[in-house]
Amino acid sequence: MPELPEVETIARALRNGGREGPSLLGKTITSPVVLWQGVLATPMTPGELQQRLAGLIIRDVGRRAKFLIITLDRGSLLFHLRMSGDLRVEPASAPPAPHDRFLINFTDGDRLVFDDARKFGRVWLTENPQEILVHLGPEPLDPAFTPETLQHQLKAHHRQLKPLLLDQAFLAGMGNIYADEALHQARLHPLRLSHSLSPQEVEALWSAIRQVLQEAIARQGSSIDWVYRGGDFQEHFKVYQRTGEPCPDCGTPIVRIVVGQRGTHFCPTCQKPI
DNA sequence: CCTGAAACCTGTCTGC
DNA sequence: TGCAGACAGGTTTCAG
Numbered sequence: 409m410p411e412l413p414e415v416e417t418i419a420r421a422l423r424n425g426g427r428e429g430p431s432l433l434g435k436t437i438t439s440p441v442v443l444w445q446g447v448l449a450t451p452m453t454p455g456e457l458q459q460r461l462a463g464l465i466i467r468d469v470g471r472r473a474k475f476l477i478i479t480l481d482r483g484s485l486l487f488h489l490r491m492s493g494d495l496r497v498e499p500a501s502a503p504p505a506p507h508d509r510f511l512i513n514f515t516d517g518d519r520l521v522f523d524d525a526r527k528f529g530r531v532w533l534t535e536n537p538q539e540i541l542v543h544l545g546p547e548p549l550d551p552a553f554t555p556e557t558l559q560h561q562l563k564a565h566h567r568q569l570k571p572l573l574l575d576q577a578f579l580a581g582m583g584n585i586y587a588d589e590a591l592h593q594a595r596l597h598p599l600r601l602s603h604s605l606s607p608q609e610v611e612a613l614w615s616a617i618r619q620v621l622q623e624a625i626a627r628q629g630s631s632i633d634w635v636y637r638g639g640d641f642q643e644h645f646k647v648y649q650r651t652g653e654p655c656p657d658c659g660t661p662i663v664r665i666v667v668g669q670r671g672t673h674f675c676p677t678c679q680k681p682i
Numbered sequence: 683c684c685t686g687a688a689a690c691c692t693g694t695c696t697g698c
Numbered sequence: 699t700g701c702a703g704a705c706a707g708g709t710t711t712c713a714g
Contacts, residue, residue: 411707446690474708490708492692507692526691528708567684576709583707632707633694649706669687671705 410489410636412548412581413624415474417638418495422476422520423469427628427638429497432466432478432520441511443504447522449530460533461512473544473580477537485512486532486540487522492635493529496521525635544580548617555614562602562610570598571668573617582617585630585648588673590616592647597679598665598672647673 410418421427440457442448448457460483468479476495478485487495500519504511510522510531522531532540545561546553561579565572572578573587582590591598593616596609605613624630628639632649646656651664655675665672 414707488708490690491706492708524691525693526706526708528691565683571685574708585707630707635693635707668685670708 410474410493410629411583411586412471412474412621413586413627413641414629414636414639415471415476415489415581416625417628418489419469419471419476422478422495422497427496430518432469432497435466435514435516435518437461437464437466437480438513438515441513442509443511444509444527446527447509447524447529447531449532450534452533457533472537472541472547473576474583475541483533483535484537486534486537488530489524490526490528490530492526493522493524494636496523543577545576545578547580548582548621553614555611558614559607559610562605565602567602568598568667569596569600569602569613570670570672572602574668574670579617581621584670584672585645586617586620586624588648589646590620592674592679593620595678595680597681598667598674599681647675649673 418427421429422432425431440461442454442457464480464482466478466480470477470479474488476487487493497518497520500513500517505523507523507525508521509524509527509529512520522529534540546557569591570587573582573590574584590613594609594612596613623644624641627641627644629636630639630641631637632642647662650662651673652661654660655662655678658675658677660675660677662673663676
């Protein structure tokens with residue numbers, strides 16, 4: 409489900425309340441429950457997990473790249489939702505759903521639920537989140553991410569734009585949907601090589617990345633298929649999963665190719681190679 | 683350094 | 699109707 413806008417939407421809801429659930433801030437943990445062992449990125453016995461989490465209070469909820477970060481009194485919980493993960497808050501009295509993988513019960517009778525149909529998602533419990541986040545590239549919406557920094561990064565590589573945008577060490581938070589949408593908005597072919605962009609093209613790419621992500625966040629992300637619930641940015645896709653439909657800008661049918669094992673959608677007229 | 687393939691998983695949809 | 703195959707928001711690891 410989740411790329412940067414979806415994780416940001418979930419983080420905001422867990423911090424401020426909303427999305428059909430209350431805020432997590434100030435809640436006190438009574439007990440964690442592991443429903444599928446593989447969910448723990450660093451394996452731990454139930455006793456060890458209980459020992460480390462019981463009694464801790466949730467102080468903040470944030471995001472870095474596609475990681476959702478829950479800051480505790482001591483240490484942090486990091487969640488990565490990968491392809492199909494989701495987080496929700498509900499009364500602890502309800503029976504767990506079939507795809508629930510990890511629960512955290514609170515003293516007030518609520519619980520946080522991590523559900524994940526495809527079992528790709530993971531949770532970390534760490535005293536030092538930096539160890540896990542250190543190799544991530546810049547946050548595209550951070551003021552420190554400028555056309556100049558993007559220019560430098562692009563020149564440092566000889567790689568196709570599409571796989572490069574998906575590389576979390578190059579740029580943090582982009583995923584398959586928003587990479588395709590940003591490249592279309594910037595009018596850049598997904599196979600263009602990173603070092604070949606003119607300053608004007610770099611500026612267009614920088615601007616497109618930020619605009620697409622900001623608009624998606626404003627719309628609370630994209631809802632696709634059976635996985636994500638919430639936003640409606642999917643109604644504003646121009647190329648993603650629109651193979652054969654006319655490009656909104658020029659009418660040419662959208663083409664789908666595979667790049668780096670990922671479906672890649674673009675307009676062959678607006679996004680010229682070379 | 684870069685690319686491609688496979689692996690980790692389950693669910694849905696399409697076409698024969 | 700049934701079933702094989704393609705495809706899905708992500709990342710890691712390995713071969714070449």
